[in-house]
Amino acid sequence: MKILAVDDDDSIRDLLTLQLRRHGYDVVTAADGEEALEKALKSAEKTKNIPIIMLTAKTEEIDTVLGLELGADDYMAKPFSMRELLARIWGYEYYGDTRTVDVHIRHLRSKLASAPEIAKAIETVRGVGYRFQYEEAGK
Structure with a gap:
């Protein structure tokens, strides 16, 4: 910037x-x-x-x-x-992007790239937003 x-x-x-x-x-x-x-x-x-x-x-x-x-x-x-x-x-670094939640979810997913099973637990619900649905394997 x-x-x-x-x-x-x-x-x-x-x-x-x-x-x-x-x-x-x-x-x-x-x-x-x-x-x-x-x-x-x-x-x-x-x-x-x-x-x-x-x-x-x-x-x-x-x-x-x-x-x-x-x-x-x-x-x-x-x-x-x-x-x-x-x-x-x-606070102004994202001044051009009005989709704040989407930006944060994208950053969160990229940070969780090393744990793809957790990253994919953040589900996009079309027309609603996001939800976190995670179940550990074997439970």
């Missing part, structure tokens, strides 16, 4: 970049809104529905509401917790 980190403070931008890269994100940086827009517009053709999380020193309710109304998906005030930021970013 690519992240555009924008901050006028070099030290905060460097910290964000370091931490996000350590967690596997591809980070592009900008020092201000103008540079951020330029970089975002260059990659707009390649990426659609990009989640935007604002990190800002403004903490008033009106600032939060305005940021969300202008298109931000989330808003965090500084100082911020890196753990909380990463948790919020991780």
